[in-house]
Amino acid sequence: MKQLTGSEIIIECLKEQGVDTVFGYPGGTILNVYDALYKHQEEIHHILTSHEQGAAHAADGYARATGKVGVCMATSGPGATNLVTGIATAYMDSIPLVAITANVGVTLLGKDSFQEVDIAGVVMPITKHSFIVKNVHELAGTIRRAFKIAKTGRPGPVLVDITKDVTANLADYEPKVPEAIERVTSTIKADDLDAAIKLIEKSEKPFVMVGGGVITADATDELKKFVEKIDAPVCDTLMGKGAFDGNSERYTGMIGMHGTKTSNFGVNKADLLIVVGARFSDRVIGNASKFASDAKILHIDVDAAEINKNIEVDCSIVGDAKEVLKMLASRIKSSKKPEWMAEIAQIKKDHPETVDMNSMCGPAIINKIFEITEGKATITTDVGQHQMWAAQYFKYSRPRQFLSSGGLGTMGFGVGACIGAKVGKPENITVNIAGDGCFRMNMNEIATAARYNIPIIQVVINNKVLGMVRQWQTLFYDQRYSNTILNDNVDFVKVADALGATGMRVNSIAEFEEAFTKAVSMNSPVVIECMIDKDDKVWPMVAPGAAIETCFDDKDLENN
Numbered sequence: 001m002k003q004l005t006g007s008e009i010i011i012e013c014l015k016e017q018g019v020d021t022v023f024g025y026p027g028g029t030i031l032n033v034y035d036a037l038y039k040h041q042e043e044i045h046h047i048l049t050s051h052e053q054g055a056a057h058a059a060d061g062y063a064r065a066t067g068k069v070g071v072c073m074a075t076s077g078p079g080a081t082n083l084v085t086g087i088a089t090a091y092m093d094s095i096p097l098v099a100i101t102a103n104v105g106v107t108l109l110g111k112d113s114f115q116e117v118d119i120a121g122v123v124m125p126i127t128k129h130s131f132i133v134k135n136v137h138e139l140a141g142t143i144r145r146a147f148k149i150a151k152t153g154r155p156g157p158v159l160v161d162i163t164k165d166v167t168a169n170l171a172d173y174e175p176k177v178p179e180a181i182e183r184v185t186s187t188i189k190a191d192d193l194d195a196a197i198k199l200i201e202k203s204e205k206p207f208v209m210v211g212g213g214v215i216t217a218d219a220t221d222e223l224k225k226f227v228e229k230i231d232a233p234v235c236d237t238l239m240g241k242g243a244f245d246g247n248s249e250r251y252t253g254m255i256g257m258h259g260t261k262t263s264n265f266g267v268n269k270a271d272l273l274i275v276v277g278a279r280f281s282d283r284v285i286g287n288a289s290k291f292a293s294d295a296k297i298l299h300i301d302v303d304a305a306e307i308n309k310n311i312e313v314d315c316s317i318v319g320d321a322k323e324v325l326k327m328l329a330s331r332i333k334s335s336k337k338p339e340w341m342a343e344i345a346q347i348k349k350d351h352p353e354t355v356d357m358n359s360m361c362g363p364a365i366i367n368k369i370f371e372i373t374e375g376k377a378t379i380t381t382d383v384g385q386h387q388m389w390a391a392q393y394f395k396y397s398r399p400r401q402f403l404s405s406g407g408l409g410t411m412g413f414g415v416g417a418c419i420g421a422k423v424g425k426p427e428n429i430t431v432n433i434a435g436d437g438c439f440r441m442n443m444n445e446i447a448t449a450a451r452y453n454i455p456i457i458q459v460v461i462n463n464k465v466l467g468m469v470r471q472w473q474t475l476f477y478d479q480r481y482s483n484t485i486l487n488d489n490v491d492f493v494k495v496a497d498a499l500g501a502t503g504m505r506v507n508s509i510a511e512f513e514e515a516f517t518k519a520v521s522m523n524s525p526v527v528i529e530c531m532i533d534k535d536d537k538v539w540p541m542v543a544p545g546a547a548i549e550t551c552f553d554d555k556d557l558e559n560n
Contacts, residue, residue, distance in 0.1 A: 027075025056086020057416030077115030092407025212239030213277015382438030412441030450500025496527035
């Protein structure tokens with residue numbers, strides 16, 4: 001046992017937890033921590049972002065790409081509050097994150113001191129737990145607990161706020177091996193399993209809907225075996241992309257507001273909907289009273305609070321998805337449902353994709369990225385039309401391949417997340433898809449990528465409008481385009497060059513193919529601006545509050 005300062009204890013605890021990268025921005029109250037970090041820079045790599053929000057998103061992207069806990073740091077006051085959007089983003093999508101902030105000294109707390117904010121109080125509703133450490137002897141235990149909470153059960157962000165005097169004070173430090181994180185199995189009840197098996201074996205038209213919980217639980221193999229045993233089609237939520245192979249014949253695409261007609265119509269024809277690791281978001285279910293109205297619903301989730309929260313279900317199993325699927329697959333009888341699978345195949349045949357992949361549009365751009373990278377790239381996105389196109393037209397074959405802000409819908413998420421994902425998995429080609437509106441919000445992080453020569457590829461799909469909002473204004477607001485037109489003089493190619501990256505502008509799919517192929521070979525940060533029409537839309541679509549089986553596309557509009 002040896003005596004260390006609080007700052008040194010923080011670094012040693014991070015090393016205990018296997019942390020190799022931290023994203024952050026220094027300031028007055030956290031200077032002691034950064035001084036300790038300087039002494040350990042060979043062991044823990046620090047990425048200095050352009051803004052604290054970028055640090056939170058980068059830590060989030062790192063966590064999504066690797067499955068590890070992401071770590072970010074900020075100073076007190078505005079430094080800490082700048083993390084809030086990133087923390088909320090991670091909370092809504094159940095991403096394990098530890099945010100470490102410093103605060104003014106204990107004697108200055110509660111006195112409106114310079115850069116003082118009760119950040120632990122601010123983030124209370126958007127974290128699994130928040131701590132403020134005022135005693136150096138409690139510091140190591142608190143950090144260890146923070147990592148355990150972030151990883152246990154349904155993951156999420158935890159904030160540890162540490163007063164400046166604690167970072168300087170001395171305390172005994174004894175290394176500890178992190179506790180193993182056990183899968184949640186104690187909540188899996190035999191009666192629930194029996195009831196689920198009866199429903200499954202009685203079903204003639206089962207449909208499986210998968211969410212991000214399958215990815216979190218590392219349950220993709222178990223899902224595949226389970227689905228094959230019951231012979232069911234599979235759809236996914238935005239967060240579930242990659243949990244089931246998007247190239248499989250069983251796969252019907254995303255469900256919900258911008259889901260495929262096959263998924264939206266198919267779920268409505270099912271007699272049993274098996275939902276694994278998803279929370280029935282309003283963007284998925286549309287009109288709750290009409291969702292899967294002819295089906296029994298079986299809900300599998302690690303979080304008991306999600307059961308019957310948004311949708312009343314007929315049967316539920318609370319527990320780790322990997323373990324639950326393993327138990328079900330070992331006990332259910334194998335069955336074949338050729339008529340049901342043929343019915344789904346016919347729906348798919350009746351509603352083919354009709355996009356011209358040679359035209360300069362969002363779907364064609366995504367399709368070209370898929371082709372050039374042979375479907376192997378890691379894709380991050382911002383939020384809007386481009387996000388939906390990225391979800392619809394890239395076929396994700398593995399978990400942790402599609403990283404996007406689902407629950408909070410955070411514009412500006414993508415660049416930071418892309419940096420974090422590339423740092424966490426440097427072997428993967430990593431591409432951020434953004435609209436021009438989103439890219440403006442945090443394009444300063446391109447400077448971060450350039451500073452460390454992190455070779456991300458930033459694709460800006462530029463229609464010179466806030467595309468998704470404009471789509472709603474066109475369809476539901478009689479074309480009153482209030483504050484959604486961005487037709488100004490911002491030159492993203494010059495911005496990219498000025499921030500230390502390479503900028504390119506393209507006006508055709510042929511030009512995009514050439515530019516993207518070059519970007520892949522460059523091994524440095526690249527921004528490709530893609531000019532598309534301002535009135536391109538995401539199809540299909542479900543009107544807000546409508547049943548998902550009422551989804552329509554441009555052809556339906558022409559015919560009605």
